[in-house]
Amino acid sequence: MAGSKLRATSRRFLPKLYLLLQKLEKPRRQRMLSVIFTQAQRLEMERWLLDRRPVVEAPAAPRRQAQRGKRTRCSKKRAKTSTPGVVSRRRNGHWRHFAVVVVQRLELRSKEVDCHRRALQFHAALMAIKHEIGAELSLGRLTALPGAVGDEALAALILREVTAVLANLNLDADRDIGLNFRAVAPVIGTTLCGPVFHPRSFGAGITGWRYLQLARGESCGRSMNLKEEQEVWARCRQVVSDIWEYAGRPTQDSAQRLDALEKKQTSRREETLCRKEEAARLRQKRRASEEVIRQERREARITQILAAWTKLERLYPRRRTAMSSAKEP
Secondary structure, three states: OHHHHHHHHHHOHHHHHHHHHHHHOOOHHHHHHHOOOHHHHHHHHHHHHHHHOOOOOOOOOOOOOOOOOOOOOHHHHHHHEEEEOOEEEOOOOEEEEEEEEEOOOOEEOOOOOOOOHHHHHHHHHHHHHHHHHHHHHHHHHOOOOOOHHHHHHHHHHHHHHHHHHHHHHOOOOOOOOEEEEEEEEEEEOOEEEEOOOOHHHHHHHHHHHHHHHHHHHHHOOOOHHHHHHHHHHHHHHHHHHHHHHHHOOHEEEEEEHHHHHHHHHHHHHHHHHHHHHHHHHHHHHHHHHHHHHHHHHHHHHHHHHHHHHHHHHHHHHHHHHHHHHHHOO
């Protein structure tokens, strides 16, 4: 009777022991079974495994994910003046503001003013220009080969639309808004910028812009391998050098600037790669150390349960011996 009661009482330890052993690594599990468990405990677990019901571990409670993008650390004063499309800079102790809009890799800018509200008006005008010329610039950027007639026609069309938009807003391109533009192209993790042009030199600016877009190609929507990046960089480098030479910058100065930019981006890319590899190594090391800690905690828990089980086994024989001696005459 005491043996059956002992078996019924000790079996309450077995489900937890089974789950803990399943989570242990194989060498640790084999060592625990061969060293820590007694022969009787191993046999009892084997009998329990033969007639046990499937043990289903309770699902872990779902973790509450932190909401991102809700908090802001900018001050109230900065929040009032910070507006997308309006850049604010401090020059000689005074704040200066200007509007900037990018459409089909053509950057449109206004002149700098002291009034932030005035810069907002300039930004609204540039956005209206963007909506008007976006379709024409998209077609011009996708043209296979630029010709002189095509460039002149595209420049004339865009200039007419820009003039019409500013006329509807009662703004003058030079006197009021100070409109200027330049070609931009994303290459090797940075942005190549051409010289600044004004509406009076719209034709030359659009020609340089189109050549730069053709050199950049339509590969910005996908990832490129190292060979493709080098080819795109070589084409864009030559076009940018030619555009700046037309604007009056010597070829040697452009070459020095482009060499410095290429060296800087290459060094930055290598540093980023090294940081990523180091972060990956640290994560792997941290996970390994955390797993070791978890394994040690499971072993300690198994040892604790086995100690309680062994204590229970020692208790029942003493009671049985005491009862048998009391029945003797």
